[in-house]
Amino acid sequence: MNRQTLIKNAKIVNEGKVVEGDILIEDKIIKQIDSSISVKSADVIVVDAEGSFVIPxxxxxxxxxxxxxxxxxxxxxxxxxxxxxxxxxxxxxxxxxxxxxxxxxxxxxxxxxxxxxxxxxxxxxxxxxxxxxxxxxxxxxxxxxxxxxxxxxxxxxxxxxxxxxxxxxxxxxxxxxxxxxxxxxxxxxxxxxxxxxxxxxxxxxxxxxxxxxxxxxxxxxxxxxxxxxxxxxxxxxxxxxxxxxxxxxxxxxxxxxxxxxxxxxxxxxxxxxxxxxxxxxxxxxxxxxxxxxxxxxxxxxxxxxxxxxxxxxxxxxxxxxxxxxxxxxxxxxxxxxxxxxxxxxxxxxxxxxxxxxxxxxxxxxxxFNVEKRGYVKEGYYADLVIVDPQNPWTVNKNNILYKCGWSPFEGNTFKSRITHTFVNGKLAYHNFKVLDVKAGERLTFNR
Structure with missing residues (x-):
């Protein structure tokens, strides 16, 4: 069975436009983008992105x-x-x-x-x-x-x-x-x-x-x-x-x-x-x-x-x-x-x-002629980020993930929060937690 994820109610940002709609991910790839998508399978993971942007x-x-x-x-x-x-x-x-x-x-x-x-x-x-x-x-x-x-x-x-x-x-x-x-x-x-x-x-x-x-x-x-x-x-x-x-x-x-x-x-x-x-x-x-x-x-x-x-x-x-x-x-x-x-x-x-x-x-x-990445497009790899534009948080030592343990933004409050990051169709980060998923792949180039 192919692994499927359905992102609902997203403000999809792509090629100079913001369009409300749904995105169906199948395995590593963006399978479908439409104003409304329903999937019959009980195994599909549904993510509600209401009020948030979905960007590449x-x-x-x-x-x-x-x-x-x-x-x-x-x-x-x-x-x-x-x-x-x-x-x-x-x-x-x-x-x-x-x-x-x-x-x-x-x-x-x-x-x-x-x-x-x-x-x-x-x-x-x-x-x-x-x-x-x-x-x-x-x-x-x-x-x-x-x-x-x-x-x-x-x-x-x-x-x-x-x-x-x-x-x-x-x-x-x-x-x-x-x-x-x-x-x-x-x-x-x-x-x-x-x-x-x-x-x-x-x-x-x-x-x-x-x-x-x-x-x-x-x-x-x-x-x-x-x-x-x-x-x-x-x-x-x-x-x-x-x-x-x-x-x-x-x-x-x-x-x-x-x-x-x-x-x-x-x-x-x-x-x-x-x-x-x-x-x-x-x-x-x-x-x-x-x-x-x-x-x-x-x-x-x-x-x-x-x-x-x-x-x-x-x-x-x-x-x-x-x-x-x-x-x-x-x-x-x-x-x-x-x-x-x-x-x-x-x-x-x-x-x-x-x-x-x-x-x-x-x-x-x-x-850099990167192959099938950098866009929210059908047939492209599902490298997607959900950004909630109204969910403030403050940078501090407890939420910094760099090995060096500090940031020039410490003490800064940002209005927007990254809630989900998908890499090659897998949810790899969710609400301040990097998941135990190594989905990264070597980039290829159309040259």
């Missing part, structure tokens, strides 16, 4: 789950559970683990870990370095999300700073090349200036001045210029400045764009005014910048110059975060709270639910 599971195109090698901070199992609690059903994880994912062998080792432990659907990016072009050319684009280049400082040898190498990589692969853009020389010069003044204990408020607008713009404009020259398919991660948004166009449909951009939830939520209260808990690279930058990022997102919303989930322990400025690592945990933060922005009138779903669910699927 969010596809997060940028996370750091710290496995292998950095598992005191996080691992694929713990963070994929937190992701489900946050309505993220698929994630693409980054290569700067230890060892780094810069050989095909190390990439396959990560896939093997995820196959055993991931509660959400998964893929990984392959990491480019100054000297691994041979390995890049071995990667099968049908089975891997894409290529990640750090064009600003990174751990180990992952900084790609040789212009000839960058051009060679851009010219040699058809994969989506995702880039972290910050100019290393600019950052080093700024850091030296403040170290001279303060030593290692630089005030956190200087972070967006050290990792400045100029550092971001120099790097992203160079990457875009090179992509235009070589015809590479470029995706610029985590825009943080209003100035950079002028580098992107909204004149072409996403499926035809060669140069795309992402913004992360923290750059849409926080500004430099929050450093005084939050300190290193909101120390990210690129840095959270001014309220004006934040407004311009929102504007570019709504105008379709920015294509995707993601998290850049990058946990560190509280002990690591409590170091002085030069020793406190950048990054913070976000997957559990990103979607409810976006719904909070909806309540504030900043974004419609339809647009939110476009940027967090549909567009990552289009951009």
């Amino acid at each position: 599971g969010m596809i997060d195109d940028q996370v750091h789950f710290r496995e292998p090698g950095l598992t005191h901070k996080a691992n694929i199992e713990t963070e994929s559970k937190a992701a489900l609690a946050g309505g993220i059903t698929s994630f693409i994880e980054m290569p700067n683990t230890n060892p780094q994912t810069t050989t095909v062998e190390k990439l396959e080792e990560k896939f093997a870990i995820a196959a055993e432990t991931s509660h959400a659907n998964y893929s990984f990016m392959f990491g480019g370095t100054n000297d691994n072009l041979d390995e890049i050319l071995k990667v099968d684009p049908k089975t891997v999300a894409g290529l990640k280049l750090f064009l600003g400082s990174s751990t180990g040898n992952m900084l790609v700073d040789d212009p000839k190498v960058i051009e060679k990589i851009f010219s040699s692969t058809d994969m989506v090349i995702s880039v972290h853009c910050e100019d290393e020389a600019t950052i080093k010069a700024n850091l030296a200036k403040y170290k001279e003044e303060y030593g290692d204990d630089i005030p956190i408020e200087k972070h967006p001045i050290i990792r400045s607008e100029e550092a971001c713009y120099i790097s992203s404009s160079k990457a875009i210029e090179l992509a235009k020259k070589t015809g590479a398919r470029l995706h610029v991660f985590h825009l943080s400045t209003g100035k950079e948004t002028n580098l992107f166009s909204n004149k072409t449909p996403l499926k035809d764009k060669k140069i795309t951009a992402e913004v992360c939830v923290h750059h849409l939520w926080f500004s430099d005014e929050d450093y005084a209260k939050k300190g290193s808990h909101i120390k990210w690279n690129p840095a959270v910048k001014t309220a004006q930058d934040r407004n311009q990022l929102w504007k570019a997102l709504l105008e379709d110059k920015i294509d995707v919303i993601a998290t850049d989930h990058a946990p560190h322990t509280l002990e690591e975060k409590s170091n002085v400025y030069t020793k406190a690592p950048s990054g913070g945990p976000l997957v559990q709270h990103a979607l409810v933060a976006l719904f909070e922005a909806h309540h504030q009138g900043k974004i419609s639910v339809e647009k939110l779903v476009e940027k967090a669910c549909h567009n990552p699927a289009i951009l």
